[in-house]
Amino acid sequence: MRLSVIRCPSPALRRRERGNSLVLAMVVLAALGTLSSLTVVSVQGGLATMGNDRFHAIAVYAAESGGAAAMDFLRANVNLTTGWKNYISPSNANPPQPNLPGNNQTSGAPGNLFSSDMQGWYSVQILNNRTDSGYATGDDNDKRVVIRSTGYGPNGAVAVIEWEITAQNVTGMGRPCSVYAQRNESEDDSGRNDCLGTINTGDTTTFRPGG
Secondary structure, three states: OOOOOOOOOOOHHHHHHHHHHHHHHHHHHHHHHHHHHHHHHHHHHHHHHHHHHHHHHHHHHHHHHHHHHHHHHHHHOOOOOOHHHHHHHHHHHHOOOOOOOOOOOOOOOOOOOOOOOOOOOEEEEEEEEEOOOOOOOOOOOOEEEEEEEEEEEEHHHHEEEEEEEEEOOOOOOOOEEEOOOOOOOOOOOOOOOHHOOOOOOOOOOOOOOOO
């Protein structure tokens, strides 16, 4: 006859095993919780980056819009003798802000030209170029000025763009075209003169291949 002895684990051993399992489960849950937190932080960071890019794009668009409004205004208000003397100040100490459509009209103001959901606006100043012989006295002797347009977007986004424009060869009102800031344009009258608008008798422009 063969006798077999079956030994049952003691209660203390079973308690130790249950304790080890509980500790392991807590470690796993803690690790999963940490990974979840890292994932949430990563997603939130990505959304914030996309939001900032959009806000900056709105500020740039607002600045460009202010520049376009200023070009249209100055094109129609150039004096054939004194240039833009009425819109500059001596040494640019107190740059004038012309009465442009939408100028300094914050988001939601009646004169703001953008939709309310865009939350954009612009502020435009006219500066005399430093090489002008009349810079210190506030005279526009070379008929050349700088448009500085500051665009504002949501969440404090700001963009500043400057254009230098000239009216040296102007023979009538509404003829000057911006320079240096246009696409594919590296010097006066080269590249594309997009702002000429409707071509009338007497309007001229020069295109230099590869300019």
